[in-house]
Amino acid sequence: GERERGDVLVALVPLADILQEFDLVNYLDVDIQGSEGFVIPAAREEMRKRVRDVHLGTHSLSIHQSLRKLLLEDGWTIRFDFPPGSTVYTLFGWVSFRDGVI
Numbered sequence: 001g002e003r004e005r006g007d008v009l010v011a012l013v014p015l016a017d018i019l020q021e022f023d024l025v026n027y028l029d030v031d032i033q034g035s036e037g038f039v040i041p042a043a044r045e046e047m048r049k050r051v052r053d054v055h056l057g058t059h060s061l062s063i064h065q066s067l068r069k070l071l072l073e074d075g076w077t078i079r080f081d082f083p084p085g086s087t088v089y090t091l092f093g094w095v096s097f098r099d100g101v102i
Contacts, residue, residue, distance in 0.1 A: 015043040019050050031057035031099075040067055048074055058084055058100030068102055078102060 019025060028051045030036055036056055040047070047054065054076070058064035064083045071078060082088050084100035 015039050016046040019043060019046040022050055025051045026053065028054045030054065034059040034063065036067060037063040041070060044070065044074060054102075055080075056100075056102040058102060060084060061100075064100040064102065071102065 015030075028047070030040065032039060036058060037060075040056065054071075056067060058067060061083055068078065068081060080101050082090075082095070082097045082101045084097060086100070087094060087096045089095075
């Protein structure tokens with residue numbers, strides 16, 4: 001399609017390929033504006049092997065629920081589970097979440 005002036009094309013690199021470059025990743029922070037719904041499932045195996053802890057920003061309730069289920073199936077411990085659009089009482093008091101957090 002047509003590009004807007006100033007747009008820059010970048011190569012897509014699968015998360016699994018990036019993770020293969022490391023023996024261990026202590027902390028993986030993922031906030032990719034809705035793409036987490038297909039990026040994380042595609043990287044499951046490498047995440048299980050190499051990632052110690054993960055923080056996911058989620059951008060729809062269906063993606064949040066799907067990724068939460070996937071993480072639990074893979075044996076991850078869910079420390080935070082705040083769906084997008086929720087207001088939750090936390091250690092810091094009431095917090096409203098526009099985006100979700102797992």
